[in-house]
Amino acid sequence: KDWKSTLTIIENQKEKITKTIEVNHPLSYQGFRFYQSSYGWDWKNLQLQSEIKKRSNPQYSHPLTLVPGQPQNAPDNLTLVVTHFVPDFIITQSGQITTRSLEPHNPAAFIQVKQGHKNLYTGWIFARFADFSLSQAAEPSDYHFLLKDVQAEMYSGIQIAKDPGTNFIWAGCIFLGLGLFLAFYWPPREIWGLIENHNGVVNIHLGGVASKNKETLIQEFTRLIREIRGFK
Incomplete structure (x- = not known):
């Protein structure tokens, strides 16, 4: 994977130089060097695009945007809340659920669903495997919950260096x-x-x-x- 960042130097409200940088290819300006030192996703501020479906009615579909920690109301008196999210889901040999990396290779969300005051569904849903879930349903439910997409802001870590003795x-x-x-x-x-x-x-x-x-x-x-x- 090749991660690139486009930098623009602005001095006195004027654009001086624009360059796309990557690892080992910095931008140089007036003795300063701008390196791309890291990159990633801001998993603390993300939105999950989900979908509610009914097994009894294949045509039924209700899209829903979820934010971790914030309950979201849905039709039929449903309330959904995401309590945990991992970008790269894995179960260790000891049975613990954790993330293998910080890249979205296997994003998964742990949701709790209530219908009124009744616990309807609790479990993990996966963006890459819509038909697979790790759930603990109190009783068989007509609803099926899908994780369609994960949206998080991307960032680049920039390192600035200047060595006056380079010449x-x-x-x-x-x-x-x-x-x-x-x-x-x-x-x-x-x-x-x-x-x-x-x-x-x-x-x-x-x-x-x-x-x-x-x-x-x-x-x-x-x-x-x-x-x-x-x-x-």
Whole structure:
């Protein structure tokens, strides 16, 4: 799954830049970097789209919007209330009901239904499995309760970072790379020369040293001797 967020920078009531960001692809503006660090759903503020049907009348359908914790009246003197909601329903090995993750892979709601003062239905209904329910009905009921959709606001967590020393770090990396290049491909070597004049006879003494790539030093040293001998 690829989660993206569109950010717009507004400065002095003017839009400066708009960019769609995702993980490892931030928005940069005047030294600031805006990263997408997290995302999710606001499960504390959601609406559940439900439907009431009758087994005796397949054509009967009554849509209903439910908010957890708020009783909602329906025809035939029915009152529905959602007491629990989990976005990814699972039953553990110990028999406990919990959520496997915070993503809506298997959303489920626990509802209580009364008809007047009579408890009519109590149990879990599922958005992905409309025909399946975990219910505790006091007695067989003609009503069938469905969870059609789950609506919750999505959010993106944005992290803002600014490092004024970034340019110096990049400059240091460039100089470090240049130094490594010179160390490997331009090895240091030295050649010394001593010129002596004894009674009109000129003697030249040469010597050299190289920390690496000595073959290149030998070639250069040989070329230098050849040039000196050919000089008149």
